[in-house]
Amino acid sequence: MTGTQPPSDAAPGPATAQARLAALDQRLGDPWDSGNPLGFTAVLEADERAEMFADGESALDAYGLNAEFVPVAHGGRLTRVDHLVEIMRTVYRRDPCLGLGYGFSSFISSVNVWTAADPDQQRQVAAILLRGGKIAAAYHELAHGNDMARTDFQALPSGAGRLLLNGRKEVVTNIQRSDAMVMFARTDARQGSRSHSQVLVEKDRVADGKMSYLPRFASAGMRGVQLGGVEFRDCPLPEHRVLGNLGQGLETMLKSFQITRTTLVGMFTGALDTGLRTTLRHVHDRRLYGRTAAELPQVRSTLAGVFLDLLMSEVFATVSTRALHLVPAETGIYAQAVKYFVSKTLIDAMNRLSGVLGAHFYIRDPHSTNAIFQKMLRDIQPAGFGHIARSVCQMSLLQQLPLLARRSWQPGVPAPDDLFRLDADLPPMPFDRLAVSAGGRERLSSSLAAGLQALSADDPAHREVRRLAEGFVTDLAALAEECSRLPVTELAVDASSHSYDLTARYTTILVAAACYETWRHNQHHPDPFWRDPTWLIAVLHRLSAPAGAVRAPLPEHIERHLFAELTERHEAGQGFGINKNGLPAG
Amino acid sequence: MSTSAVENQADGRSTEDLRAWLTQCVALHVQLTPEQIKPDVPLTDYGLDSIYALTVASEIEDHLGIDLDPTVMWNHPTIDDLVGFLTEPEQTA
Numbered sequence A: 001m002t003g004t005q006p007p008s009d010a011a012p013g014p015a016t017a018q019a020r021l022a023a024l025d026q027r028l029g030d031p032w033d034s035g036n037p038l039g040f041t042a043v044l045e046a047d048e049r050a051e052m053f054a055d056g057e058s059a060l061d062a063y064g065l066n067a068e069f070v071p072v073a074h075g076g077r078l079t080r081v082d083h084l085v086e087i088m089r090t091v092y093r094r095d096p097c098l099g100l101g102y103g104f105s106s107f108i109s110s111v112n113v114w115t116a117a118d119p120d121q122q123r124q125v126a127a128i129l130l131r132g133g134k135i136a137a138a139y140h141e142l143a144h145g146n147d148m149a150r151t152d153f154q155a156l157p158s159g160a161g162r163l164l165l166n167g168r169k170e171v172v173t174n175i176q177r178s179d180a181m182v183m184f185a186r187t188d189a190r191q192g193s194r195s196h197s198q199v200l201v202e203k204d205r206v207a208d209g210k211m212s213y214l215p216r217f218a219s220a221g222m223r224g225v226q227l228g229g230v231e232f233r234d235c236p237l238p239e240h241r242v243l244g245n246l247g248q249g250l251e252t253m254l255k256s257f258q259i260t261r262t263t264l265v266g267m268f269t270g271a272l273d274t275g276l277r278t279t280l281r282h283v284h285d286r287r288l289y290g291r292t293a294a295e296l297p298q299v300r301s302t303l304a305g306v307f308l309d310l311l312m313s314e315v316f317a318t319v320s321t322r323a324l325h326l327v328p329a330e331t332g333i334y335a336q337a338v339k340y341f342v343s344k345t346l347i348d349a350m351n352r353l354s355g356v357l358g359a360h361f362y363i364r365d366p367h368s369t370n371a372i373f374q375k376m377l378r379d380i381q382p383a384g385f386g387h388i389a390r391s392v393c394q395m396s397l398l399q400q401l402p403l404l405a406r407r408s409w410q411p412g413v414p415a416p417d418d419l420f421r422l423d424a425d426l427p428p429m430p431f432d433r434l435a436v437s438a439g440g441r442e443r444l445s446s447s448l449a450a451g452l453q454a455l456s457a458d459d460p461a462h463r464e465v466r467r468l469a470e471g472f473v474t475d476l477a478a479l480a481e482e483c484s485r486l487p488v489t490e491l492a493v494d495a496s497s498h499s500y501d502l503t504a505r506y507t508t509i510l511v512a513a514a515c516y517e518t519w520r521h522n523q524h525h526p527d528p529f530w531r532d533p534t535w536l537i538a539v540l541h542r543l544s545a546p547a548g549a550v551r552a553p554l555p556e557h558i559e560r561h562l563f564a565e566l567t568e569r570h571e572a573g574q575g576f577g578i579n580k581n582g583l584p585a586g
Numbered sequence B: 001m002s003t004s005a006v007e008n009q010a011d012g013r014s015t016e017d018l019r020a021w022l023t024q025c026v027a028l029h030v031q032l033t034p035e036q037i038k039p040d041v042p043l044t045d046y047g048l049d050s051i052y053a054l055t056v057a058s059e060i061e062d063h064l065g066i067d068l069d070p071t072v073m074w075n076h077p078t079i080d081d082l083v084g085f086l087t088e089p090e091q092t093a
């Protein structure tokens, strides 16, 4: 697929996001049906060959997935990023290689373009995507990892309105088969924060002999994804191929990656959904000691805990994704917190599930019913290190803690209600209102204390919510006190691990606030599960364990409640996340 | 009629105070003494990273009681540039 063939029935596609989601689901069919050419057996066979799943790519071409990445103003279907996440979850549930290798890498590069490029460039990029093409996001160089400011790849001005491309990019998704690349390049030889820019390189305009590809990088997971590299030697590029102004690169990256980092982990929850479903199917079939494994209390407890982790991750990711639309000035904080928290929660949960599957998680035969699990376990790992390492997110949060303590952690104006109301519509994504830094200003954490006033003193469940939630309110005050005294030397990369742990405490408070406020603002939800406070009590309980401590088991009645919901959804073939029946109407 | 943020300070802090405060602020972060920071050398040369520079911009805001673009230190990469910019008459409180 190089995008030269227009996808057959890509545009315009069904109108509403709900309809599109249903159409995609229907097109992909039952993953467990071994006769389905788009089912897990076929997915696994492609993975064994370390190839992209060709039939899956054709199905996504036919659905027109690329149109989901293109704003409506440019002829695509993108208005709400949370809808995009839900649609991509469907893809990640089937095959994360399709998620990343068909879709997400083009989304990363195009978000740079919607955020910073001029209208002409935006039109060009929209045209490439809408005809089914791919655009690689070429940021990474092996020599520098996450340290983007050290990027060596050059696009230095060489006079007469030209840049000269020189150097390499390595381990980049689709770099060889893409039609174009957004490349992060040094446009000024000096050190500094205005020394880089993104350049848009359309392959068919590259002069002969100036660009060559490096051999493919084989990978442990995401094996189908074509990771490659490219090398340029004195390749001229017109200066108007720079996205935005020369030297704006770091700024564009910091803005646009708030969208992509928040949404990437939000999509990866689809892999855990499949991991959980695989495990449930197994324990219901597996007979041990004269009963099914699903009847063992220890097994139920693990499954209920994983279900809770999935819900909690999706609630936090959803609030943070809605924030991109509603409070873009604050999302510099939430994006880091989501990437840090959700990725680890998902990976830990997958690891616990592997314990339940036992030897069966180790089986790789594509025809075995559980083999999809080992693929999901491998494929989910980039949620933690890909597109920025968790610890780098932690570092960025750490540097802002004293400022947050001073500017945000006192009682103040709470976040807007629509951040949490799942049925409230969202304005189109305001790419032009993203801020390079939140400047230590966010309203989610202090919303918790304000929101607790809504609890009734008579209802025992409400009293339990209050008891648990007040722990986080108290901890925020303690954190404010501690962070306001943090010496500057503790805000650099060589900070002690105690200081890094402060960011873990802070992130936990953000998650608690997101979950509490989501519960409080959805008391009209059609599904009683979301109105009932039991899931919330479970979340708060789970988050209350100090970082690194062994978690106390959930109270038995709560575990039973969660396991019953999980079973019901499993039997009904529903999703395990925040939208069990696809997207809510509205 | 407006004067610079620095002169606007109720306690009448001078440009030199601002320079000393900024130098101290950066020196602490990069673990050097203020004397080691030359006013005309880009602060990134001393190891001040781009992301932390955004945080320092907020520190300056709070110190002077003004609003700044978070990238102020990216655009004014030396102490001299920064002090020059912050003492321009347009930088009103």
Ligand SMILES: Cc1cc2nc3c(=O)[nH]c(=O)nc-3n(C[C@H](O)[C@H](O)[C@H](O)COP(=O)(O)OP(=O)(O)OC[C@H]3O[C@@H](n4cnc5c(N)ncnc54)[C@H](O)[C@@H]3O)c2cc1C
Pocket: A105, A136, A137, A138, A139, A140, A141, A144, A145, A146, A147, A170, A171, A172, A173, A174, A219, A221, A222, A225, A227, A382, A385, A386, A387, A388, A389, A390, A391, A392, A395, A493
């Ligand atoms: C499947 C896959 C797809 C990819 N696709 C693309 C793509 O499309 N485009 C692209 O440009 N790249 C892509 N990459 C490259 C990927 O983004 C990089 O490998 C990654 O961002 C850099 O990771 P690293 O582990 O080398 O980082 P390093 O920076 O070497 O970090 C290593 C470790 O050091 C620690 N560390 C680093 N910095 C800090 C800090 N500030 N504070 C504390 N600890 C720190 C962390 O523990 C970190 O995990 C892909 C990689 C994979 C595996």
